[in-house]
Amino acid sequence: MTAVGIIGCGLMGSGIAKNLLKKQFKVHVFDINEAAVKSLVDHGAIASATPTDMASEIDFLIMSLTSPDIIKDTLLHEQNGVLFKMKKGSYILDMSTNDVQLTRKIHNTAEENGIQFYDCPLSGGPEGAANGTLTIMVGGSKDHFPTILPILKAVGKHIEYVGKSGAGQTVKLCHNMVVAGVITLLSEAFITGERAGVTKEKLAGILQKGSGQTRAMDVFGVNILDESFDNVKFSLANMTKDIHLYRQLAENSQISTFVSDITHQLFHLGKNKGKGQQDSSAVYTVLKEMMEQ
Numbered sequence: 001m002t003a004v005g006i007i008g009c010g011l012m013g014s015g016i017a018k019n020l021l022k023k024q025f026k027v028h029v030f031d032i033n034e035a036a037v038k039s040l041v042d043h044g045a046i047a048s049a050t051p052t053d054m055a056s057e058i059d060f061l062i063m064s065l066t067s068p069d070i071i072k073d074t075l076l077h078e079q080n081g082v083l084f085k086m087k088k089g090s091y092i093l094d095m096s097t098n099d100v101q102l103t104r105k106i107h108n109t110a111e112e113n114g115i116q117f118y119d120c121p122l123s124g125g126p127e128g129a130a131n132g133t134l135t136i137m138v139g140g141s142k143d144h145f146p147t148i149l150p151i152l153k154a155v156g157k158h159i160e161y162v163g164k165s166g167a168g169q170t171v172k173l174c175h176n177m178v179v180a181g182v183i184t185l186l187s188e189a190f191i192t193g194e195r196a197g198v199t200k201e202k203l204a205g206i207l208q209k210g211s212g213q214t215r216a217m218d219v220f221g222v223n224i225l226d227e228s229f230d231n232v233k234f235s236l237a238n239m240t241k242d243i244h245l246y247r248q249l250a251e252n253s254q255i256s257t258f259v260s261d262i263t264h265q266l267f268h269l270g271k272n273k274g275k276g277q278q279d280s281s282a283v284y285t286v287l288k289e290m291m292e293q
Contacts, residue, residue, distance in 0.1 A: 015129025
């Protein structure tokens with residue numbers, strides 16, 4: 001039986017783990033949240049006391065972590081780096097959203113140690129993770145891509161190989177920057193429409209029938225219409241982090257970020273105002289509060 005380890009068992013990681021268990025993979029899990037681990041053990045997973053405890057037992061390692069610093073420390077720490085404890089010929093699938101330069105560094109270090117590393121960021125949110133319908137953007141060696149497909153197909157529906165190491169993260173960061181920008185523009189348009197006498201519900205209905213139609217409205221717009229910002233599809237804090245990573249990527253590519261600057265500022269302002277654990281659509285309240293001053 002193929003053994004898969006998962007480090008990070010939050011909303012995304014837990015859904016991934018459950019789908020792997022349904023497909024009869026042997027699943028080892030680790031998270032600092034003991035309740036999250038216990039829930040997965042109740043579904044048939046094997047708990048690991050530390051990430052390194054699972055390292056020699058698994059064929060594939062999935063990462064679902066919240067920041068590049070945590071990913072770097074988990075994999076590359078001099079004493080406890082999981083990468084250095086894994087079997088040669090095994091695979092690491094980083095399903096977090098990560099820095100592109102760090103991704104390529106880890107890929108090279110893994111290759112030097114006989115391990116294949118793939119960046120496999122996700123789109124589809126907790127619902128997609130729970131239903132096994134995630135979109136997965138994959139960067140890494142094309143030669144070994146067929147080997148990781150059974151794992152990816154167990155948790156995702158739309159799987160795209162997009163290029164060499166870092167390509168998956170590049171696509172994900174550009175994707176999230178566009179989504180954040182659309183949420184921001186929708187928010188401003190709704191406030192403008194209401195100030196001019198048209199409800200945001202009426203405006204949203206017309207937008208979705210015209211050239212302004214957008215998937216971001218379907219996912220995040222409901223929260224803006226209902227002002228239900230505690231219904232978290234993707235947290236404002238996580239979107240702010242991804243915008244920051246996008247801007248690093250753009251700057252490293254010598255691209256001016258003047259178009260995305262205002263979105264960057266508004267999301268950071270929202271985080272500084274204590275809205276980080278609310279949904280990304282809470283940027284609407286940041287704009288609305290500014291308009292009312």
